[in-house]
Amino acid sequence: MSLTADEVAKVAKLARLTFESEELEKFAGQLGKIVDFVDQLSEVDTEGVEEMAHPLDVDSVVRPDVVTEGLSRDESLANSPSHDGEHFLVPPVMAR
Amino acid sequence: MSDPAYELIVGLEVHVQLSTQSKLFCGCSTIFGAASNTQVCPVCLGLPGALPVLNAEAVELAIRTGVALNCEMATFTKWDRKNYFYPDLPKGYQISQFDKPICGPGYLDFPDPEDSASMLRVRLTRAHLEEDAGKSMHDEAAGKADSRIDLNRTGTPLLEIVSEPDIRSAEAAKAYLTELRLLLTYLGVSDCNMQEGSLRADANVNLHIEQNGTKVATPIVEVKNLNSFRAVERALKYEAKRQYEHWQKTGQTIDDAAKQTRGWNDAAGVSTVQREKEESSDYRYFPDPDLVPLVIDEARLEAARAGLGELPGASRQRLRTEHGLKPYDADVVTSQGRAMVEYFDQLVSAGATAKRASSWVQQDVMRTLKEQEWEVEQFPITAPRLAELLAAIEAGEIDNTRAKEVFQLLLEKPELTSADAMQELGIEAVDQGEIESLCQELLDENPKVVSQVLDGNAKAVGALIGVAKKKNPNADPRQVREICLRLIEASR
Numbered sequence: 179m180s181l182t183a184d185e186v187a188k189v190a191k192l193a194r195l196t197f198e199s200e201e202l203e204k205f206a207g208q209l210g211k212i213v214d215f216v217d218q219l220s221e222v223d224t225e226g227v228e229e230m231a232h233p234l235d236v237d238s239v240v241r242p243d244v245v246t247e248g249l250s251r252d253e254s255l256a257n258s259p260s261h262d263g264e265h266f267l268v269p270p271v272m273a274r
Numbered sequence: 275m276s277d278p279a280y281e282l283i284v285g286l287e288v289h290v291q292l293s294t295q296s297k298l299f300c301g302c303s304t305i306f307g308a309a310s311n312t313q314v315c316p317v318c319l320g321l322p323g324a325l326p327v328l329n330a331e332a333v334e335l336a337i338r339t340g341v342a343l344n345c346e347m348a349t350f351t352k353w354d355r356k357n358y359f360y361p362d363l364p365k366g367y368q369i370s371q372f373d374k375p376i377c378g379p380g381y382l383d384f385p386d387p388e389d390s391a392s393m394l395r396v397r398l399t400r401a402h403l404e405e406d407a408g409k410s411m412h413d414e415a416a417g418k419a420d421s422r423i424d425l426n427r428t429g430t431p432l433l434e435i436v437s438e439p440d441i442r443s444a445e446a447a448k449a450y451l452t453e454l455r456l457l458l459t460y461l462g463v464s465d466c467n468m469q470e471g472s473l474r475a476d477a478n479v480n481l482h483i484e485q486n487g488t489k490v491a492t493p494i495v496e497v498k499n500l501n502s503f504r505a506v507e508r509a510l511k512y513e514a515k516r517q518y519e520h521w522q523k524t525g526q527t528i529d530d531a532a533k534q535t536r537g538w539n540d541a542a543g544v545s546t547v548q549r550e551k552e553e554s555s556d557y558r559y560f561p562d563p564d565l566v567p568l569v570i571d572e573a574r575l576e577a578a579r580a581g582l583g584e585l586p587g588a589s590r591q592r593l594r595t596e597h598g599l600k601p602y603d604a605d606v607v608t609s610q611g612r613a614m615v616e617y618f619d620q621l622v623s624a625g626a627t628a629k630r631a632s633s634w635v636q637q638d639v640m641r642t643l644k645e646q647e648w649e650v651e652q653f654p655i656t657a658p659r660l661a662e663l664l665a666a667i668e669a670g671e672i673d674n675t676r677a678k679e680v681f682q683l684l685l686e687k688p689e690l691t692s693a694d695a696m697q698e699l700g701i702e703a704v705d706q707g708e709i710e711s712l713c714q715e716l717l718d719e720n721p722k723v724v725s726q727v728l729d730g731n732a733k734a735v736g737a738l739i740g741v742a743k744k745k746n747p748n749a750d751p752r753q754v755r756e757i758c759l760r761l762i763e764a765s766r
Contacts, residue, residue, distance in 0.1 A: 226469050238567075244301060
């Protein structure tokens with residue numbers, strides 16, 4: 179079960195990555211090997227085994243609905259590459 | 275439907291903001307309208323190493339909503355990451371629920387807009403909890419300046435309620451949303467304020483067209499940005515027409531085109547293409563390792579069901595069967611919300627007749643609330659007080675016109691009893707003999723009116739009523755009219 183260059187191009191696009199065509203071929207081979215490795219798991223017979231939602235055997239961890247102090251605006255904007263003192267700034271985007 | 279050549283098929287996805295104090299996975303405030311980027315923390319900013327912890331109240335509100343919507347409730351539910359890139363989504367994924375939503379299939383019944391005595395049903399596919407994204411502000415004019423991002427809303431709890439494509443008209447879509455909003459406010463799970471984005475709707479729309487005895491379906495379009503119920507109605511009517519014309523021109527069916535997303539522009543009254551929808555798998559959902567599953571036991575669901583109280587459907591039914599209100603009146607009172615139904619109930623239990631109580635609630639009370647922009651809870655005249663006034667009308671101690679003056683005075687001085695207010699306005703029951711002699715006096719002074727009435731023009735007596743009111747403001751106009759006519763007849 180190896181991957182095609184087209185499949186790699188598709189996931190690359192979803193991850194907003196751009197590759198040259200020779201890179202796509204190379205990654206198709208590399209990623210295909212990883213997928214094949216993981217695919218060995220499908221050899222295990224899981225008939226009747228309940229699906230696991232989380233590796234920890236813990237559930238229903240909740241907190242009360244209480245407001246706690248967050249960051250100040252200056253702190254929240256501090257690591258942003260671009261801001262106007264009130265907002266994060268990003269290159270113009272079309273309305274989604 | 276004006277054009278019988280097609281049937282409109284609509285499913286709605288409604289995002290409801292749950293009324294919690296803090297966000298879904300962190301303790302930041304959810305209050306609307308704060309200065310930009312002041313209600314944020316490492317969790318909702320998606321900073322490395324920050325870990326989400328589930329808000330117990332959001333779960334409670336989702337359960338309450340689910341049981342009220344007749345949903346099959348999950349006893350085991352979990353969290354998944356929905357991955358996509360957008361500047362107002364700082365983590366690069368939204369925490370949502372993919373394959374095990376908290377609320378499974380259910381339904382909502384609501385009055386048919388074509389006939390308030392019968393009901394329509396929309397089946398619900400599911401309802402799941404998820405976090406909201408932030409807010410982007412774009413340079414609409416030139417499109418050149420940077421977009422500004424406010425992340426205060428990021429992480430606010432939403433319940434996404436997804437319907438089956440059971441809606442068949444724009445009017446029915448509006449009626450469904452109206453009932454859903456009423457139910458959610460009854461439950462107290464959301465304020466459903468559309469201006470503040472607490473209730474947002476997207477519509478999935480296509481047409482079924484009869485052609486040569488077979489049915490063809492047009493490609494499905496998702497219409498976004500429906501910010502008012504009126505916008506929903508207009509956008510659906512527009513979309514039906516647009517799809518029909520597109521089909522006539524191109525013959526394209528659901529098999530020929532992918533699902534498309536269009537944005538509704540309310541000012542222009544048109545929708546425009548936003549993007550071809552990503553396939554579901556393009557969101558690359560996977561279980562969120564940062565959050566453990568949630569187990570809900572049957573006892574908790576039972577407690578939620580027991581605590582629902584009377585829901586709008588039951589209120590309408592009770593007002594009709596127990597109090598004999600017409601379907602329309604029962605619907606108007608119910609649609610004002612739970613507090614109004616309680617006010618109505620208090621009027622009736624304090625002795626007012628249901629019919630008079632319904633009429634005063636719908637006219638004087640509702641008009642005042644609207645004028646003053648009050649909630650029912652802020653209405654100054656208590657139900658027992660208003661009931662005293664309605665009882666006085668019932669007993670013939672005061673006429674409707676003067677009762678409205680008392681109502682106005684009670685609004686200003688709610689501490690008065692109805693009797694005190696009547697006294698302050700100089701209103702007192704006038705005895706029959708007093709009115710009779712007043713009428714006789716008027717007839718003696720106005721022989722012209724008397725002869726007109728004798729000539730068969732009973733309406734002429736109306737001229738005397740104003741004069742009677744001037745001489746004695748407590749004279750009941752209806753009584754004056756009756757007595758005058760009787761005295762004239764007797765003089766024949």
